Amino acid sequence: MEFPATSPAIGGGQLRPFALALALLLAACVPAQPGLPVGAGKAAADPGVTRCSDGSTTIDGDFPGAGFARCEVLGKGWFRLAIEPEDANVTNCSPWYAFRAASKAEGKVKVDLDYASCGHRYQPKIGLPGSGWERLDPAAIEVREKGKLRNARLTVPVSPAPVILAGQELLLPDAYSAWMDRHAANPAMTRSRLGLSAQGRPIERLQIAGPVPARQQVVLLGRQHPPEVTGGLAMIAFVDRLLEDDPLARAYRARFTTQVVPLLNPDGVVNGHWRHGTGGVDLNRDWGPFTQPETQLMRDMLLGIEADPDRELVLFLDFHSTRYDTIYTLLPGLPTNPPGFLPAWLADYAARLPDYTVREEPGHNAALPVSKAWVYDRFGVPTATYEIGDETDRELIRRLGRAAAEAMMASLLAGADAPQ
Ligand SMILES: [Zn+2]
Incomplete structure (x- = not known):
């Protein structure tokens, strides 16, 4: 843009x-x-x-x-x-x-x-x-x-x-921390430490839930790649929307618990890296090998949900940036549980943005050890990589993040209410 x-x-x-x-x-x-x-x-x-x-x-x-x-x-x-x-x-x-x-x-x-x-x-x-x-x-x-x-x-x-x-406005660990502090009084949010990065920086997790945390779990991930600030800005707008006090967000939180890891690669961000953590590895090519402490934390969190009889993973979204706005989804025809989420989400997202063209690229990097492929292969849930362009207007990014969150909440609720 x-x-x-x-x-x-x-x-x-x-x-x-x-x-x-x-x-x-x-x-x-x-x-x-x-x-x-x-x-x-x-x-x-x-x-x-x-x-x-x-x-x-x-x-x-x-x-x-x-x-x-x-x-x-x-x-x-x-x-x-x-x-x-x-x-x-x-x-x-x-x-x-x-x-x-x-x-x-x-x-x-x-x-x-x-x-x-x-x-x-x-x-x-x-x-x-x-x-x-x-x-x-x-x-x-x-x-x-x-x-x-x-x-x-x-x-x-x-x-x-x-x-x-x-190259982009700096969006550093302190800014994420200040953002989370601003939600500290919101009873829907619980902040905890998922673990530590290779250099010992905290990797934080937010849980967004209703008064009684729901069984169905949505997992959101951000900043595997240090320069991808625009994806981080979209994720902040997205999460802010989930935390609002309105009928849609309240209904969503009553039925779905969201786990958010907004900054998985603080070492790469602080050190001004192009791509990697400090282990010489692209974190989003490590889902499978799991050689890095940061990706191991995500693996363990997701396996922990699977092992818990009171929780069930239903969706995984990973926020990134590239040269243009796009959403990498799964290859057409792949079954997911719950079924039909990705097309419903994208249709609802597009309907909320009449002046904007939603771009979808199914199957991108399907053969690589990226988060989207690993989570789908392991758990069979819908997964997508939500990408924002490097130079997308920042006010538009905020609108996109909010619209994507509203479409996700509405689509999950509609799927949950549909006759099985
Ligand atoms: Zn990326």
Whole structure:
């Protein structure tokens, strides 16, 4: 979706709470949590290269979510950042970058993003003190890709107040935590710790239920892939809708209990990774091998539901981002229990969005060890991967997340009430 050139702001209503987290990042270098590497993790063995200065302007990566491997001064007001994946096994092109810039005087500097592979994908977002995130003016972006040259030159406004430039607005563990805090008084929500990531960060779980938790379980998963912020924003809007106090949400919660794991890969997010956790593995290619602590937590949670005579899994949705909005579903004709959910959900979703075209791609990655395939193969329930485009308008993302939640609730309730 194109965003209007005259209005670069991307922050819809749901982004306002994250402005506080941005303010903290811009106010000062964020101190590292004890024992945890913070910042551009891939450069941790080579200290000093995540900060460089031409004497007036300083570029740094000493904040959670930062992403670049090395910084180099090419001239006065001209910098080069090497943008590299976190390890040699990364094959997916999600070339994340994030850096902070501050200058002794107001002005503009050139920052060359030099991509080791893939090239420029994410349109820059600029985090400004006091006003949240906006898209960088398209006139300030020059993409140069020819032969081995994979370079995007950004013209960045600088001043003594630091700004952050990033592939997407930063949606860090603290922002998820603040979001969950805002629902703390809602009796429909219970927050607990599912477990710890490889680097010891908490992986949180929300249970959304009525006064008497229902037997039928819906499982929602988010942020297996660090740069996939837009899928995370959709999931937040989706979950917010499930927690509202209206007849549809109350009826849904009376019949279905929802388990939400909104941020499965906090290590990858904090370390500014393109794709992996810290084990050199794509978490969404580990459903089957289960070599990583994060995917093991999900496996154990799902097997725990299966082993519990008082609970029954009925649906699994995994939130991601790609270059456009789409929903990866199961190959046509595959039986599911409950039957018929996916077509009913997509039809209801489309009906709620008359000005929007719902795209569905059945069977995507069916042969790979991805969450959707594993959960379907193991439990036979409907499963889908809900993908939001990298640059989809943020207010539209909020609408999509809400509509998808309403369609899910209505379709599950209709299926539960249908004669068997
Ligand atoms: Zn993904």
